[in-house]
Amino acid sequence: MAAIPALFGLLLAAVVSGQDVDITPREAVRRIGDQLSVLCKVPYPIDSCRMTVGTTSYRLIPENLQGDVVYTGQGLKAGQCGALIKNIKEEWNGNITCVLPPPSGNIELVGSMRLLVARAPGEIQLNSSPQPPFKEGDTFMAQCVVPNGRPAAKITWFLGSEELLHGTHQPVITSEPGSDLKTISQNVTRTLTDEDDAKFLVCRAEHEALEKPKEFRIQLNVNYAPKRQETGTVTIFGLKLGAEGKLNVTVKANPPPTAEWSIGDQVLQAPRQSENGEIIAQAPLFLGNGYFNITLILARITKEDVDRTYFLRVMNDFGREEIAVRISTMDEPAARKAKSSYLVLDIYGVELDTGAIVGIVVAVLILLIAIFLAVFAFATDRWCFAGRSHRTDIPDGADSEAPLPSHDDIKGSENPSHDHGDYISNGDTKHPEKKPDTAV
Secondary structure (H helix, E strand, O other): OOHHHHHHHHHHHHHHOOOOOEEEOOEEEEOOOOOEEEEEEOOOOOOOOEEEEOOEEEEOOOOOOOOOEEEEOOOHHHOEEEEEEOOOOHHHOEEEEEEEOOOOOOOOEEEEEEEEEOEOOOOOEEEEOOOOOEEOOOEEEEEEEEEEEEOOOEEEEEEOOEEOOOOEOOOEEEOOOOOOOEEEEEEEEEEOOHHHOOOEEEEEEEOOOOOOOEEEEEEOOEEEEEEEOOOOOEEEOOOOOOOOEEEEEEEEEEOOOEEEEEEOOEEEEOOEEOOOOOEEEOOOEEEEOOEEEEEEEEOOOOHHHHHOOEEEEEEEOOEEEEEEEEEOOOOOOHHHHOHHHOOOEEEOOEEEOHHHHHHHHHHHHHHHHHHHHHHHHHHHOOHHHOOHHHOOOOOOOOOOOOOOOOHHHHHHOOOOOOOOOOEEEEOOEEEEOOOOOOOO
16 A cells, blocks of 8 residues: 555656746757757746756756856746756767756656757668669669668759659658667659650758768669651751752660661661762761761752752661651741740731830830820810810800800909909910009
């Protein structure tokens, strides 16, 4: 039976402990050598303040500011027990506890917060599907693992220079039993396209204990059939009769393609030239990032060359592309040549460039301003509408040839006597009305 009062006392202590203590912050992450302020508050004056950091208990006195753990706050009378913890050490990782006297009785109040002393994670591991190579349309899977960090690291994926968001899975955080070190892993799944070829897939880990992020990267190798860069027939402009002509076509492919030209009845596989040496099919020239320039050289352009359609077949192990090519002695159309530098508006089939659009907008604005000014002048009897309100209206049915009443008949009858300050209005100009001399 003696155990029952003891158990009751422990339960009471647990209920009272921390019940009225406001502790800030509740959790913090700091690196070794950093500092941390912890503040415990109660709504009444206190006469003592103790703080346990690591395995050491510190009795904090406002007047004593020496040591690694010193008092901070507005004073014990304000009910504040705070600690400024300097030069944080690895062994301080864990709970920080403040102990304060109760408002009455003997059971002390306790408040706790969690200090995580940051510990850098281990080396990044990037596990991926077997490489190389991939084909366009394959599903690529990879897993990034960042082990043993305190707290867990943050993983970010990149493909080339762009952050990869689509296809990333929810990260998973685990830890060994009895350890507060966290291992984080995250998977990514992606259906590969030709745009992914030669790009680097990057797993980046960020952590409070690292001066800069850690990265692990792998380069993707994606095979795909040749792809044309223009739709329809490709036209080469600006060639001149009698001069040399070069037919340049750009394609994209991986692995490098082979090229074959059909000129009438002739078929030339690059690199090769015709029997008379007047037509040369050059080998595909690698431009970088999967692009290849394929060129056919005509020693001298004839009218027959202009009327002919050339066929280019580009092939690799993953497919082929056939492109029809024509040549023209005309200059490249301006709209095609510099279309990117124009704002083009198509209204009922008519294309307007930037200058025409600006002219239309200015003309509409001028018209609107003119209408506004005309309405304003009409409403206020200004400018060309001045004097309109002084016209005497002719009653309905009256003779339009009848004389108008004189000014004296209209105005004089209302005010037969005038001072020298009276004016007669005529449009916008006012003149002083002269009074006749009156004998005294």
